Amino acid sequence: xxxxxxxxxxxxxxxxxxxxxxxxxxxxxxxxxxxxxxxxxxxxxxxxxxxxxxxxxxxxxxxxxxxxxxxxxxxxxxxxxxxxxxxxxxxxxxxxxxxxxxxxxxxxxxxxxxxxxxxxxxxxxxxxx
Amino acid sequence: xxxxxxxxxxxxxxxxxxxxxxxxxxxxxxxxxxxxxxxxxxxxxxxxxxxxxxxxxxxxxxxxxxxxxxxxxxxxxxxxxxxxxxxxxxxxxxxxxxxxxxxxxxxxxxxxxxxxxxxxxxxxxxxxxxxxxxxxxxxxxxxxxxxxxxxxxxxxxxxxxxxxxxxxxxxxxxxxxxxxxxxxxxxxxxxxxxxxxxxxxxxxxxxxxxxxxxxxxxxxxxxxxxxxxxxxxxxxxxxxxxxxxxxxxxxxxxxxxxxxxxxxxxxxxxxxxxxxxxxxxxxxxxxxxxxxxxxxxxxxxxxxxxxxxxxxxxxxxxxxxxxxxxxxxxxxxxxxxxxxxxxxxxxx
Amino acid sequence: xxxxxxxxxxxxxxxxxxxxxxxxxxxxxxxxxxxxxxxxxxxxxxxxxxxxxxxxxxxxxxxxxxxxxxxxxxxxxxxxxxxxxxxxxxxxxxxxxxxxxxxxxxxxxxxxxxxxxxxxxxxxxxxxxxxxxxxxxxxxxxxxxxxxxxxxxxxxxxxxxxxxxxxxxxxxxxxxxxxxxxxxxxxxxxxxxxxxxxxxxxxxxxxxxxxxxxxxxxxxxxxxxxxxxxxxxxxxxxxxxxxxxxxxxxxxxxxxxxxxxxxxxxxxxxxxxxxxxxxxxxxxxxxxxxxxxxxxxxxxxxxxxxxxxxxxxxxxxxxxxxxxxxxxxxxxxxxxxxxxxxxxxxxxxxxxxxxxxxxxxxxxxxxxxxxxxxxxxxxxxx
Numbered sequence: 001x002x003x004x005x006x007x008x009x010x011x012x013x014x015x016x017x018x019x020x021x022x023x024x025x026x027x028x029x030x031x032x033x034x035x036x037x038x039x040x041x042x043x044x045x046x047x048x049x050x051x052x053x054x055x056x057x058x059x060x061x062x063x064x065x066x067x068x069x070x071x072x073x074x075x076x077x078x079x080x081x082x083x084x085x086x087x088x089x090x091x092x093x094x095x096x097x098x099x100x101x102x103x104x105x106x107x108x109x110x111x112x113x114x115x116x117x118x119x120x121x122x123x124x125x126x127x128x129x
Numbered sequence: 130x131x132x133x134x135x136x137x138x139x140x141x142x143x144x145x146x147x148x149x150x151x152x153x154x155x156x157x158x159x160x161x162x163x164x165x166x167x168x169x170x171x172x173x174x175x176x177x178x179x180x181x182x183x184x185x186x187x188x189x190x191x192x193x194x195x196x197x198x199x200x201x202x203x204x205x206x207x208x209x210x211x212x213x214x215x216x217x218x219x220x221x222x223x224x225x226x227x228x229x230x231x232x233x234x235x236x237x238x239x240x241x242x243x244x245x246x247x248x249x250x251x252x253x254x255x256x257x258x259x260x261x262x263x264x265x266x267x268x269x270x271x272x273x274x275x276x277x278x279x280x281x282x283x284x285x286x287x288x289x290x291x292x293x294x295x296x297x298x299x300x301x302x303x304x305x306x307x308x309x310x311x312x313x314x315x316x317x318x319x320x321x322x323x324x325x326x327x328x329x330x331x332x333x334x335x336x337x338x339x340x341x342x343x344x345x346x347x348x349x350x351x352x353x354x355x356x357x358x359x360x361x362x363x364x365x366x367x368x369x370x371x372x373x374x375x376x377x378x379x380x381x382x383x384x385x386x387x388x389x390x391x392x393x394x395x396x397x398x399x400x401x402x403x404x405x406x407x408x409x410x411x412x413x414x415x416x417x418x419x420x421x422x423x424x425x426x427x428x429x430x431x432x433x434x435x436x437x438x439x440x441x442x443x444x445x446x447x448x449x450x451x452x453x454x455x456x457x458x459x460x461x462x463x464x465x466x467x468x469x470x471x472x473x474x475x476x477x
Numbered sequence: 478x479x480x481x482x483x484x485x486x487x488x489x490x491x492x493x494x495x496x497x498x499x500x501x502x503x504x505x506x507x508x509x510x511x512x513x514x515x516x517x518x519x520x521x522x523x524x525x526x527x528x529x530x531x532x533x534x535x536x537x538x539x540x541x542x543x544x545x546x547x548x549x550x551x552x553x554x555x556x557x558x559x560x561x562x563x564x565x566x567x568x569x570x571x572x573x574x575x576x577x578x579x580x581x582x583x584x585x586x587x588x589x590x591x592x593x594x595x596x597x598x599x600x601x602x603x604x605x606x607x608x609x610x611x612x613x614x615x616x617x618x619x620x621x622x623x624x625x626x627x628x629x630x631x632x633x634x635x636x637x638x639x640x641x642x643x644x645x646x647x648x649x650x651x652x653x654x655x656x657x658x659x660x661x662x663x664x665x666x667x668x669x670x671x672x673x674x675x676x677x678x679x680x681x682x683x684x685x686x687x688x689x690x691x692x693x694x695x696x697x698x699x700x701x702x703x704x705x706x707x708x709x710x711x712x713x714x715x716x717x718x719x720x721x722x723x724x725x726x727x728x729x730x731x732x733x734x735x736x737x738x739x740x741x742x743x744x745x746x747x748x749x750x751x752x753x754x755x756x757x758x759x760x761x762x763x764x765x766x767x768x769x770x771x772x773x774x775x776x777x778x779x780x781x782x783x784x785x786x787x788x789x790x791x792x793x794x795x796x797x798x799x800x801x802x803x804x805x806x807x808x809x810x811x812x813x814x815x816x817x818x819x820x821x822x823x824x825x826x827x828x829x830x831x832x833x834x835x836x837x838x839x840x841x842x843x844x845x846x847x848x849x850x851x852x853x854x855x856x857x858x859x
Contacts, residue, residue, distance in 0.1 A: 009607055014225040029722075030608070036718065056629070056727050058621035059674040060613065064597055067613040069468060069475070070175055072671075075614055077622060077722055085722035087609045091174065092142045092459070096674075100629050108184040108225055109176040110212075111612060116477060120212055122221060123612070125176065128457075 006121055013123040014108075016048035018084055029084035048086075050106040051129060052078040055085060057102075059095040066112045074098035078126055092127040103129040131256045132297035132434070134196070135443075137189025138288040138406040139182045139268075140393060140453040143172040145466045147281055153463040154276045161281055166367020170284035170394025172461060173270040175469055177285065179208040180218045182268040182399070184225045186289040189447035190264065191226065193298065194291045198226050201291065202260025203233040205251055207243025207398045208287075209316075209323075210270045211236055222266070233260070240314060241363055242424020243267060244398035248290050249430050252301055255292045262293045269397035274322035275472055282366050284394025288402035298440040299409060299418070302433040305346035307338050314425030325425070334427045335365065339373050342429035343421045350433055354378040358416035361387030361404040363423035365395050386411060387420075392454050398424075405434075407450035412436040478575040482699040482706035482859070485514030485692035486818045491806030492656040494686040499533055499589035500545045506688035506811075507546050507585055514692050514702035520579035522546070522553040525566030525586035526810035529555075531599040533592050542587075552579070559603035560759060562586060563689065563813025564843025564852030568712045570693045571854075580694055586815070587688035588808035596684050600809075603846035605720040617681055617760065619721055619847035621673035624762035626728040628675070633765060633780040635675050639666035640784035641761035642679050642803050648790060649800020651830040656685050656806030680761040685806035689814035691821065696859070705825045711746070711855030713739030719849045730763075732851040733770035733844060740840075741772075744855040748772035751794065751855075752836045753823060755816035757844040758801040764788075767842055768796060771853070790831060798823065798831045813843035813852060824858040 011017040012030040019031040023040035029048055034041055057076035060067075067073070074095035079085045090098045091109070104126035111123040146169045151158035161167065173182070183206050191198050206218045219234035237243045237250070244267010251265035268287025273279030292301075313334035316323040326334075339362055347353065354360075360383045362370035367390050374384045387404035396403060401422040408418055418434040467473050487509025489502050497505070503524070511517070522543050529535045536555075543553035556566040563586030570584030590596055600616045609619070627633050643663055649655040661679055669679040692702070699706035715735035718724050724731065741747055748771060756771070758764035765779035773794050774782055782788040788796035799805045799819035802812060820839035822828045839856045 009611075010224050012607075013611075014221075015227060036723065056622045056626040058618050058625060058676075059671070060615060060618050061671045061673060062597065062615065062617065064601060064610070064613060064615060065595055070613070073613065075612065075618055075622070077727060087614060087720065087722055088612050089176075091176065092457075100625065108181050108188075109174075110178055110181055111176065120178075120180075121611070122180065122225070 003119055006119060016050065018046050018048050019043040020046045027082040027084045029086055048080045048082055048084055052080040052104055054098060054100050054102040054104060055079050056100055057090065057098045076126060078104060088124060088126050090126045105129045130297070130300050131252060131292055131294050132300040133290050134262065134293035134296055134298060135190040135194025135291035136288065136298065136406055136409055137186045137193060137447050138286070138403050138450050138453065139185035140286040141171050141173045141177050142458045143174060143461055143469065144169045144458050145172050145461045149463050150281055165281060166391055167281055167394065168391045170282060171286050171396070172466055172469055173285035178212045178270050179206065179210050179268045179287070180212055180221045182270070182285065182287045183218060183222050183266045183289065186268065186287050187222060187226055187264060187266060190289040190291045192447045193443050195443070196262060198228045201228045201232060201262045201264050203251060203254050203263035204228060205235050205237055205247035205264065206266045206268065207237035207239070207247035208269050209238055209240055209243060209397055211238070239428060240425035241397040241400055242422045242428055242430060244287070244402040245422035245430040248402070249304060249306065251290070252292045252304070255294060262291055264289060264291050267398040267402035269399050271397045272322050272470060279325065282395040284396050286393060286396040286403055287399035288406040290402070296439055297437050298443055299434040299436050302435055303346055303350045305342055305349055305431040306428060307342040307345055308428035311427035313427055330425065334425060335369055335423050336373055338427050338429040339363065339421050339423050340377060342431040343377050343419065346419070346431040346433055352417070352433065356417055357383060357419050359386055359408045359412060359418045360384055361401050361408055361418070361420040363401045363421070364388065364390035364404060367391050389450060389454060403450060409436070409440060410444060410449040410451065412440060414438045414441060479577055480696035481571050481574045481693055481709045482696040483691045483709065483817065483821050484694055484699050484702035484706050485510045485516065486690065486821050487513060488654060488689035488815055488818055489687050490654045491685045491687035491808055493591050495591065497686065499529060499535065499587060500542065502589065502686060502688035503542045503585065503587045504545050507583055507690040510583060510690040510692045516581060516692060516702065519548055519551055519581045519583050521570065521573050521582045522548060522551050523566040523569045523582070523584050524553065524555045525562035525813055526555050526588060527557060527559050527562050528599050528602065528809070529589065531602065532594045533589050558850045559845035560757070560809050561813060561843045561845035561850045561852050562810040563815070564841065564854065565714060565813065567691070567813055567817055567854060568714055568852055571709050571712050574693050574695055580698065582693045583690055584693055584814060585688065585690040586811035586813055588810040589686050590684045590808060591686055608720045608722065615673060617676050618673040620760040620762055621676045622721060623727050623766065623847065624675055627762060627766060630728050631777040631780060635667060636663060637765065637780040637784060638680050638761040639663045641758060641764045642666045644783040644789050645758060645797050645801035645803040648798050648831060649804025652800045652805060655800040655804050656683055657804045676760055676762070682759050682802035682807040685808045687806060687808035687811045689811045689818055691814055691817055706859055707821050707824045708857050708859050709854055710857045711740035711744030713737060713743065713853045715739065716850050717848055719846065721847060728766070730766045730770045730848040732848055733767050733842060736851040736853040737771045737842065740853040740855050746838065746855065750838055751840045752838050753795045753798060753833045754840040754842065755799060755819050756796050756842045758797060758803050759807060761803070763844065764796065764801065767844065771842060790833065795833050798828065798833060813841070816841040816843060817854065820856045824856060
């Protein structure tokens with residue numbers, strides 16, 4: 001993907017920067033300007049913990065082209081202690097072992113390469129806690 | 130007095146056994162095991178590289194130091210497998226860990242010595258008073274060519290060291306570097322695998338420089354081998370560090386703790402730095418540690434360190450090297466290993 | 478608002494139409510619709526299409542296809558809401574006539590998916606790019622997560638999913654325009670290749686080419702074009718958070734529920750009044766979740782509907798008599814309009830072997846992405 005679009009997401013992807021709505025207390029990831037819950041516009045800066053629980057998951061057998069060599073891999077919706085949810089791969093375990101309720105922690109990984117000569121894109125993946 | 134205020138290491142969880150590689154090439158695994166004293170090595174996943182390993186190792190170092198990362202004024206990563214040929218690894222690390230933007234960043238290379246090199250420069254800046262804290266990292270995911278001796282040992286992992294002037298976990302007593310132009314192992318621009326001079330990598334390269342640097346630092350400090358509780362050497366295989374240790378007058382008990390190569394393999398720039406981390410995980414206050422790295426090309430950096438009381442207090446804050454070496458891990462077939470190391474020709 | 482009727486319809490077969498380009502499929506379907514009503518000129522054309530830009534590098538479909546149809550000069554525009562593009566094109570057409578702004582409107586949909594583009598990538602653009610697609614999720618992957626959440630909550634099983642495919646293939650085998658003319662068994666479905674666990678190949682709608690078109694006009698003018706017009710009595714469009722992570726409950730398709738409520742209200746009916754429905758079964762789990770969200774069955778009981786015959790032809794509430802997306806095919810932008818055509822034919826008594834006896838009120842539900850948008854329409858026999 002074009003560099004600016006990747007670069008703009010670095011605070012979200014590298015540091016899990018998020019927002020907390022002053023009105024309703026919801027933690028929003030990624031950071032937002034308007035709370036989707038109460039439409040409030042007063043938001044504090046916060047960060048997510050690097051751990052969570054699997055809410056739901058799947059094992060991808062037919063992957064997008066960029067992820068061909070990694071398939072099959074597990075993907076999960078993970079909820080952090082702050083109540084925010086994020087979509088991520090779950091690795092360093094058998095994909096079939098990833099089930100709702102599993103405790104995970106996050107590790108910094110290379111998420112994708114833009115082919116042979118494009119940029120390298122980093123972020124977090126989940127591993128069994 | 131300057132020294133280490135935080136340290137951390139990271140080792141990927143995939144492994145491949147020496148037998149599995151030997152089977153692939155029709156070699157006798159026993160010969161390899163006995164000849165190189167290797168059992169298995171770590172393998173990076175397709176989603177792991179020098180940058181990801183450095184980030185996780187540095188994160189542990191920051192946790193042990195207990196400092197605000199933004200106070201780190203310099204970040205150096207030494208590796209021979211930086212993910213980009215042009216674009217620094219260090220900049221990804223600083224953004225991932227909340228260091229900077231007021232920070233000096235540079236990537237280092239010198240075959241397997243790039244890690245201690247980064248540490249040497251980080252230390253120097255702190256000693257000069259130019260920065261309050263400086264981070265030096267040695268990490269690698271280097272390649273060994275198929276059906277080459279290096280394939281049995283080339284592995285992945287690394288360690289990170291934060292240097293400062295107060296609340297030291299280990300004092301740096303002295304440093305010594307010994308360098309010469311020796312073409313024992315190299316990789317030309319654009320080549321995928323490195324090449325080496327076979328037996329030339331032994332006596333004129335590894336042994337000459339490791340011995341010279343170690344003897345040099347012993348002379349400079351007036352210390353003798355028996356004064357040290359631990360010694361860590363660069364570990365290209367299991368045999369060389371034991372051999373050079375014996376030549377220099379060290380005993381196996383001094384070498385053992387840092388001798389992690391039989392189950393980790395040779396993580397190149399991460400080799401002796403990770404061995405040092407394994408030592409710091411168990412050293413008692415007041416104990417002296419000698420570390421001598423080796424980088425082909427060629428050169429060695431030596432450090433004499435002294436463990437402090439604070440080391441015992443702080444080291445529990447993050448993962449130990451043994452817990453990563455002995456902990457959950459996954460053994461690969463040669464085919465899976467070849468896929469992860471991108472040794473298989475695929476369509477673009 | 479004026480009352481609106483469908484007075485003509487046309488569609489291509491759905492399938493791998495190697496010989497037909499996007500333009501050719503469109504003109505085949507649209508001219509069949511015009512001819513069926515004896516109409517030469519229209520005021521507006523709405524083209525439901527998800528991704529011609531990615532599939533065949535063609536944007537600006539409105540003027541292109543209007544020109545191909547011999548209707549250059551008409552008000553023509555492409556409408557996009559991922560897989561709900563067709564349903565939303567229908568809604569735009571409905572509003573154009575209902576508002577009094579136009580009298581003759583073609584609501585169409587077309588998608589050309591087999592010309593060599595990476596289909597998985599193209600379809601994944603319907604998901605959140607930065608939060609979901611970036612990490613490697615696919616469309617089937619999102620529905621697989623929804624399926625797993627539903628299975629966890631309500632005890633839905635892989636076999637329950639299989640029964641949806643079996644039922645829809647049985648219906649599709651009776652539809653000459655369907656991509657697949659063969660039936661499948663539960664065993665075949667459960668043995669098919671895993672795509673994204675727990676979803677297997679035969680739980681997933683296929684990659685298809687196709688086009689569909691309906692002709693709309695004010696109800697009080699319909700007699701000029703047909704003696705059996707079908708009235709559109711309700712239209713609802715709603716959205717839900719795009720990223721699965723931002724939804725309260727991944728197992729609940731809120732956009733479907735909201736769009737249905739709006740459509741029912743406009744039509745002055747409730748779910749119990751619906752005689753048959755075309756529902757968006759992009760994956761088997763979607764049909765189960767949608768019939769719950771539409772209120773056609775109690776929440777949590779959707780899993781049994783197909784297996785017990787409730788939603789089969791002859792059952793209490795036949796769903797997807799056309800064969801659904803699974804068996805009829807799913808040329809993404811065309812689906813919403815094709816659903817309307819099935820209801821149109823059923824309410825006119827023209828559905829042949831698939832006929833639901835005495836069908837008076839029909840419903841279509843067309844969904845985009847992993848449920849981020851949904852368009853529901855209610856139709857009544859006049």
